[in-house]
Amino acid sequence: MKRLLWFAAVLGGAAGLTLVVSMPPARLALPSAADAGGVAGILHIHTNRSDGGGAPDDIAAAAARAGLTFVVFTDHGDATRAPDPPAYRAGVLCIDAVEISTTAGHYVALGLPVAPYPLAGEPRDVVEDVRRLGGFGIAAHPDSPKDGLRWGDWNAPIDAVEIINPDTSWRARVVEPAIGPRLGLVASLVTYPFKPEETIASLLGEPTDVLERWDSLTPRRAIVGIAGVDAHAKLAPFDAEPGDNRYALPFPGYEAAFRTLSVRVHPTRPFTGDAAADADALLGGIRAGHLYTAVDAFASPAAFEFSAESGGRSVWQGGELPATEPTISLRVKSNAPPSYTTTIRQGRGAVLAERREQEFTVAAPTGAGVYRVEIRAADRPGSPLWIVSNPIYVRAPETRDPEPERQWIDSAVLFPSEPLGWSVEHDPGSTADLELLPDRTGARMHLRYSLAADPLPRPFVAIAAPVHTIGPTDRLALTVRSEQPMRLSVQLRSSVDGAGEERWQRSVYVDSSARQVIVAFDDMTPVGVTRTAHPPLDRSPTLLFVIDATHAKIGSSGQLWIERVALVRSADAR
Ligand SMILES: [Zn+2]
Ligand SMILES: [Zn+2]
Structure with a gap:
């Protein structure tokens, strides 16, 4: 018993000492200024619609208590869910946006309508789609220590970069090799109940790499720098996948997170109380970069x-x-x-x-x-x-000078041509019907497809043709249109001696107006694991046009018309 008391006393003493030593200094209360230089709010909030811990109404109420004027919800998704219209809840302007997962990082998109197909795949494709749909995209937590979360394409024309993200800051501490940052994290568990926002702010690291990256891009074009709170109202005690809530602790709470940092935006018009108009004015200010980030704690x-x-x-x-x-x-x-x-x-x-x-x-x-x-x-x-x-x-x-329009020289016409070596491939649950339509100028391929509604095995439909020689060409020219907007994956498949098949792909946007798209073979990226980054052009590969579950909804159907397929090379690359 005595020993137990001793143990309790030592433990209590250690906790007390930790408290005294690591308690962050209190927030400085500044006199309120007449003009703060913008309306205060914060972006990048997860609700219980994805992996967040709270409902939109509760989150808005927390934001109101923290003194914020607007919040932007960014639940994980592929933009095919209709966003809620902007609304005032608890006096706070609530805007519904989405955080899209790409193959190399997350892209937060504001101001999107319902996407006609799932937005996913490579970062450059998602950036292109968000832009085409009139949205505004932010490369989220670009400094995340997690490979799948860290933004991986700085050539893509992103609209903005997330310069501060507290969720990433603690993740970075978890994986630090030195013991100090991790001890800080443990100490924060002790100080959080006493000084929640000061504790969260004390864990924010210096975003050196992100600021350097941002500064390296802005001489070429304007890119907005903006903070995201990435609030989930829960904390996994170790480096769990986002959405893995098994061991999550119910903090930091939304209110504490909202008191930690904010973004002050100059809207393009003063707010009137009309949610749709105010959201429009706010998004206008964000797009224009009329904003700053403040660590309020x-x-x-x-x-x-x-x-x-x-x-x-x-x-x-x-x-x-x-x-x-x-x-x-x-x-x-x-x-x-x-x-x-x-x-x-x-x-x-x-x-x-x-x-x-x-x-x-x-x-x-x-x-x-x-x-x-x-x-x-x-x-x-x-x-x-x-x-x-x-x-x-x-x-x-x-x-x-404007880039000269490049001219392409046909090296081999693959369609329409004789013999027509085109066939369809699909998984057992999907259907595909390929027919040849006679045309004044030759012929058109017409594909009717229907993807299986079962996600496993991943449904797909493809049109395939063997290509005997690719060299000396370096590109594919495809004239195509579709019934509805979609992305088509142009692929090359090679068989590797004794090691099965490897594939590379480049996704292209297709809609109801027939257009020529050019795909450079060295711009293709691996599907799964391949031995080379780009397709080898010296083997006789199979050319594929694939509709799959990356960009098409499972269970969906549609039609595609292909007018012309040719291997081409640039006229100036003789
Ligand atoms: Zn994310
Ligand atoms: Zn997030």
């Missing part, structure tokens, strides 16, 4: 403005001025505490100004440049980020 409520002025013209953050202007002045204004440092950065690394004043103006160097502001809580260990602005872009006039 350090000091709040934040007030911040970053603008540039030249010859009577003035732009907000996210805006652009021509580099031909003789003098451009950059102006920063905030309610930063005196101990905080405000930095205007020019692209990667270069610091244009570092001040402790709340308000100052500096002249931009002549010529093109991309400028953004960081304010750091210099009184805290490691001077963590308090505010991150969006850039102001000073651009030189576009001097690049």
Whole structure:
């Protein structure tokens, strides 16, 4: 008994000591400013419709308590569910968006209508689809330590990048080789009940890689930088898959997460109380990059403005001025505490100004440049980020000539041609009917297909033809249309001596207007595991046009017309 008391006392003492040693400093309460520089809200929230712990109404109520004006729900999905119309719940504007899983990372998409087919597959395909459908996409948690979650395609024309994500921060600590970050995580379990938002904020790492990546892309085109809270209202104690709730702890709660950080957006019009119009104005402000991110758990409520002025013209953050202007002045204004440092950065690394004043103006160097502001809580260990602005872009006039239209030379016409070596392939549950339609100019292939409703084995329908020689061509030209918008997977299949078959694919968008699409063979990527990154062109492969469960709903049916298939090479690559 005595021994047990001793043990309890030692344990209690250790917990108390942890509490004293690792308790994060309290949030600084700032006087409310007349203009915070935007409406406060947060994006990237999971509800109980996917792997979140709360219902939309409860989440909105938590956001209201945390003082937020808007929230964006981003449940996992493929965009085929109709998003809820924008609505005020508990006085908070609730916008329904989606977090799409690609083969290399998650893409959060706002402002999408119902997608005509599941959005999935390669990041570049999802980015293209979101763009075509008029949505706005954010590469989510690009620094995630988990392979499947980390964004993997920086050439794709993403609209935005998620620069801070607390969910990723703790995941990163779990996999750190050093013991310190993991001990911090354990200590946070002790301090969380006393200072929830300060504890979450203390776990935010420095997003060095993400900011560097962002700075490397913005000289070419505008990309919005934005925080996501990635709130699930639960925490897996180790590196579990998202959605694996078996060992999840019911915190951090939504309210604590919402008190930790926020995004302040300048809507394109003032809010009127009409949810649809306000959502539109908010999304307009987000698209334009008229927003900043604030870690409220350090000091709040934040007030911040970053603008540039030249010859009577003035732009907000996210805006652009021509580099031909003789003098451009950059102006920063905030309610930063005196101990905080405000930095205007020019692209990667270069610091244009570092001040402790709340308000100052500096002249931009002549010529093109991309400028953004960081304010750091210099009184805290490691001077963590308090505010991150969006850039102001000073651009030189576009001097690049438009890319010349490339000409293609047919090397081999595969359709219409003699003999017609085309056939269909499908899984046992799916059906396919391929017929040849006579045409004035020759013939058309017409495919009617119906995919099995059973997801296993993965249903597919394909049109296939052997190709005897591919060289010296490097591309395929396909003229095709479909009954409804869809993605078609163009594939090459080779048999490998003694090792079965390997496939490579490139997915193309097809709709009811007949169009020629060009697929470069070295742009194809492996289906499953292959021994080479791109298809070898020296074997006699099989060419396939595949409709599968990646982009088509299981149980769906449709029609496809193919007018022409040819192996081509570029006219200038003789
Ligand atoms: Zn995600
Ligand atoms: Zn998420």
